[in-house]
Amino acid sequence: MTLYAVGDIHGQLGQLELALARIEADGGPDARVVFVGDYTDRGPDSRGVLDLLVEGLTAGRNWVAIKGNHDRMFQRFLEMGEVHDDRIASGKGWLHRALGGQRTLASYADPEAASFAHPANGGIETLLSYDVEIDGGDRLERVAEAARAAVPDAHLRFLQERPLMHREGELLFVHAGVRPGVALDAQDEDDLLWIRDPFLMDERDHGPLIVHGHTALDAPEAYPNRVNIDGGAGYGRELVPVAFEGREAFALTAAERERLRPA
Structure with a gap:
């Protein structure tokens, strides 16, 4: 076969x-x-x-x-708000442009909901414009909460299974x-x-x-x-x-x- x-x-x-x-x-x-x-x-x-x-x-x-590994990073972000993995020697997190998590979140953005992932005007576009990676604090938690609301349950189950x-x-x-x-x-x-x-x-x-x-x-x-x-x-x-x-x-x-x- x-x-x-x-x-x-x-x-x-x-x-x-x-x-x-x-x-x-x-x-x-x-x-x-x-x-x-x-x-x-x-x-x-x-x-x-x-x-x-x-x-x-x-x-x-x-x-x-x-x-x-990228699927596990996405899964862990949705489950626990984690952006770092010990196996990344550079210390960059999932939301760093080099890892690409920002682009994944952007694919879930609703163009009619400017508040997705960040309360400021521009929503996900504001997140994507940051030169410095979001890797902790209240801002990161707001991003994670918005992502959990935007990502379908079927997608999270797919990652988990x-x-x-x-x-x-x-x-x-x-x-x-x-x-x-x-x-x-x-x-x-x-x-x-x-x-x-x-x-x-x-x-x-x-x-x-x-x-x-x-x-x-x-x-x-x-x-x-x-x-x-x-x-x-x-x-x-x-x-x-x-x-x-x-x-x-x-x-x-x-x-x-x-x-x-x-x-």
């Missing part, structure tokens, strides 16, 4: 729709699709992306959607990677969502082929023990879906089905 995978989407609804159209053209309307997380942040329409995924899963589409990994046959889907040398059933959640080194530099066989995103490239790439399918949609590059036949991977480009050969 052909299995399809979609890398980090980051609010790029148009790119997601194009990727799904390519998958359907290659494998039909009931194709098995695994999404590896990071549905939100940076791009213009995180709300639209979650709408599409929630509607598809509710309708019984043959999809699996696992959790990414995502699994951290998914295995099918010879493939293991995770968001960021695995800790080398640790049994797959003993992996730490933070590693599954955030790891780069030592995973990216490790050449050992992990058992199944690891299919992951998180570390943005210019296009999907294959390695002997893993395939990175994050082609950088969060930075404006194309969201290229990948088809798997066993451990063999094929990028579904605009022109063709292109074999990804391990470097």
Whole structure:
């Protein structure tokens, strides 16, 4: 059976729709699709992306959607008003422009409700115009309260219910990677969502082929023990879906089905 995978989407609804159209053209309307997380942040329409995924899963589409680190940050902001994660070495919070939380909130803004996320005139536009990140105090709590009111319950449940990994046959889907040398059933959640080194530099066989995103490239790439399918949609590059036949991977480009050969 052909299995399809979609890398980090980051609010790029148009790119997601194009990727799904390519998958359907290659494998039909009931194709098995695994999404590896990071549905939100940076791009213009995180709300639209979650709408599409929630509607598809509710309708019984043959999809699996696992959790990414940006999805957990959005979830924690809604649940607890948290904007910081210990795994971000720079100390930047979710509402920093580099992380993209502001753009996620903007996608939920009601243009007729100027008070969304901030009581000042301009609402969310005022929030987005700040040069300094909102990372604490009453202002942050007002933003969180407004976000909780604006984000549909179905979107929060979607974020809460995502699994951290998914295995099918010879493939293991995770968001960021695995800790080398640790049994797959003993992996730490933070590693599954955030790891780069030592995973990216490790050449050992992990058992199944690891299919992951998180570390943005210019296009999907294959390695002997893993395939990175994050082609950088969060930075404006194309969201290229990948088809798997066993451990063999094929990028579904605009022109063709292109074999990804391990470097």
